[in-house]
Amino acid sequence: MSILPQHHHIIHHAAAVGRQYHHHRNHRVYCTSTTRIKTRPKLEPLVINTTPLVTVTPPKIDDPSLKSTWAHRAWVATGCTTVLISLANSIIGSIDSHIWLEPILSGFIGYLFADLGSGVYHWGIDNYGDASTPMFGSQIDAFQGHHKWPWTITKRQFANNLHALARVITYTVLPIDLIGHDQPVVMGFVGMASGCIMFSQLFHSWAHGTKSKLPPVVVALQDAGVLVSRSQHAAHHRPPYNNNYCIVSGVWNKFLDEHKVFEALEMVVFFKLGLRPRSWSEPNSDWTEEAETFSTTSLP
Template sequence: MEQPHQPMSPKPVVISSTTSHPLTNDPSLQSTWSHRAWVAAGCTTVIVSLAKCISQATIMQVSFEPVFAAWLGYMLADLGSGVYHWAIDNYGDESTPVFGPQIEAFQGHHKCPRAITRRQFANNLHILARGVTLTVLPIVLVFNDSKLLGFVGVCSGCIMFSQQFHAWAHRTKSRLPPLVVALQDVGVLVSRSQHAAHHRPPYNSNYCILSGVWNEFLDRHKVFVMLEKIVYSKLGVRPRS
């Protein structure tokens, strides 16, 4: 006698970070020991740079110049985050040398913006931390100028943590630490409302993800539109946005 057909139990599915509802147990969102090691190295590099800056400034009895250099580092980091974000949002693909993985990740981020809030800390920062360690650590070890160290320490630290600031801009206010909310509200970190504008059509504004202080200037003066025209006139490549 033929046995009735028994339906097979469904296999568990892990939804990737590029779909609309990523799961927290997605391996691509979890930190590895390699990620943690690079973030530890990057943080150590920044701390050593700032510690040497303070030490040298104390020895030389200077105060204004290192502070001003640190402020310039903060401002340049925000501008750099916008230019870099614009570039990988609009040009290249996953096969692009060196930058391919980040281009693919940012394209996935546009498909599922809140996936970044489910990334573990070191997973989110390790690429930038590796870049900071490899480029900044030699400078920190060789030079003793307090102005240079202040600039490099703050700029590299802000660049490394920009992805965390970016993640906070995607979280709801109720799930953020009060200090983070306060820093967003006063403009030290990019606000949730300002960054939300980047994720609305036509997706071609508010590229800066550190403090967002440059966004109004860049968008009002159509800086990226002009850059896109230059790229198109020289290379014949249209921006994705």
């Protein structure tokens, strides 16, 4: 096989390189180069804030928030006075006009209205707003705490428990007493409705009471369905916490729950205002009842 001139040149060049490599085989060759390497950003450790937004603890037996003040007592006295004025006007008007059936019926309707109103109000503050909500914030906050520690309502003193509603009744009913004092039917409705609304928190407290510690007449009224029963209201404090809202007699609870009235109202509020009720969320620890930590001694 013949070798072309260019091939002969390549062979000689390769031999020369080989001799050169053999001559320098004991020498080390160092190469340096610079390469830009992207450095990873320094990662800070992930810290999860486990501190609750609001530290909430159950009230103690001597907590001032459970005791009545003279301002509370004054408001309850004023509220009771406006209710008694309404009932007295109804009775006097019935005697003067010789009618009895209509004022009695209007009073019964007022009693039913109070139970329905307590349910609607209870549903609203259970599902919407928070402690910062204007006008209703304190009530919303109190009812949310009530779900966690429902037994605290039985530890509140009488005027402490009723003063907020008594103040509302005073501002609402007193002008009606002055304007409609000569209307026995109107006064019968207003007197019974306002009285039941003002004392609804007392009925509510009795629904959380122990049968052996309640007056026998209260137990009899609860068993007869005149006042909301302990067993009926206990269902409100069990999951899913979205039923049995009425706290006067509870007579409306079955109708409202079976016909899903509040669920329909929640849909209306959601589509009109975009507000989701709390009952649509899975109940968290704020809804879970904690055991009573009070001593058995009642407040004075």
